[in-house]
Amino acid sequence: MFFKIKFLVKKELLDFLYSFKFYLFLSLYLFISGYSISNYVSTHNTTNIEGVFPNILLLIIVFVPFMCVKSMSKEYKHGGNKIITASPTTNIEIIISKFISIYLLCILGLTCNVVQLLLVRFIDVISYRLLASTFLGFAILLFGLVALNIFFATLTLNSYLNYGIAFVCNVVIFLMSYFIEYIPGLISPVYAFISLFTDIKSFWLIGKGSLYPIIHSLSIGMIFLYLSIMLSEKRWHNE
């Protein structure tokens, strides 16, 4: 199983890396995030870069659904779902490999952001601890976020609709983190569980995290990966 996943991940990565659209979107992502960083540093006249992260987060919630929807819909678009389901390959192997490949690409994008942030060092001193903690925070957050978006990408056969649902849900979950203190007591725990971003903020706000957001994001990731596998199993065999 792991051997097959390794090859499927490789194929998924190749498919992205050979695609012109991927480079177009990566360039766009890096341009906007680079502009956001330089704009923040110059307008606030500070190298305290914590204010940049919400902007990068906003970018992530635009680009992650795109990659997830593209990865899932291409099987239908290219008729590959028939080849896959006709072969002795399980949906677990397919979904996990898609998840890993998108996660790795997100980490690649994040690494580029770290390089961009390191360039700020030429202006003034930056906190490496904050940078490392932020990278870790984002990496943990992406685990849950990618799994969540893979689930949205399997919801219907219409990729545009899936993207719309994923984007709206991501924005709502993102905004939740700002309104959590206004939520009444009873709903608050449910709200806190859904909101992926709330606890992860400590990674870049104070430069240290706790175990809770790690477990939280991993649990969300696992739950939605399981749901995606179940949903794709049903969809691929019944459509």
Next chain:
Amino acid sequence: MFKVNNIYKKEDDEDMLNNISFRVKDNESLGIIGPHKCGKSILMDILAGVSLPSSGNVELEYQNIFNPLSFYTKKDIGYAPQEFNYYPNLTVYEFLDYVAILKDIVNKKERLLEVERILDLFDIQRLRNKLMKNLSRSYKQKINLAQAFLGNPKVLLFDEPTLGLNPVDANDTREFLKRESKDHITIVASHILPEVSSICKDLIIMDEGKIIVNDLAKNLSKDFCQRNILSVDTCGNLNDVKGKFDDYDEVLLIDYIRRDEENFTIRFELKKDTDIRKEVFRELNSLHMPINNMTLEPLTLEDLYGRLETFGEIPEAKIKADKPKVVDIKTKRLKNMEDK
């Protein structure tokens, strides 16, 4: 042995497939023919394990392919679906390598040899480094067929294998499939009757999700598939021409189709390798009837369906009808026309 037991498929409250059962023995081939949207592709998807039936099962060597415990029997099924536009950014070699991995050929050396064997078998070595998106429709279809052969599966399933190919490539593909499918259980679905009959020994006909003609292997002989239809557009008095061609040995069936008050078409079903165009010309000329159009074409599935509408089935006796039955048919057709 590949066995299909009482397959039933329902989608959106509509019966897509109804009580489909048949079996194909080792090294034998079966053709499934039927018009577009008769349920062939849905059935092929089910046989390949792509789609699940609402009820019924598919057995390969007495193992139900839908049973999770016998999941790996899928390894013995090679499927070339109708739609093909896979992974445009992969090269032909990468694509075949990928399918080989999907088919559990995990050993790198073994996989390399298998992909090379398929590239040689299909004579596509020169395409190995070409991106899938740069291939012509014809080559894409070749790759589609090639991937089904990966892993030397026991069962080969082809859904419309020559769709979109030019006549030369289509003919080559038919010959190739006929030659290479000898050591496999082969099932070919198509709407082209001569194509299926040239590849497969046994044939079944489907319409509206049902097998309407079963056990037709011997009944639908190649002779039947190679019959010709002569269509003659003319005008004048229809009664003058009736009975003129009843004595021709070459003629099996005659249909008179009135287009308007004066114009009508005469359709002759002719025996294999026969042609009566000269005789028809002479007869119509003697009646002073002009010939507006005359075409000689092979018998199509539509003609076969015309027959099904008339008789409800295609019993061997009626297909190979000789004189008296031909007269019966003509009388029936004429009677129908007069009623209208």
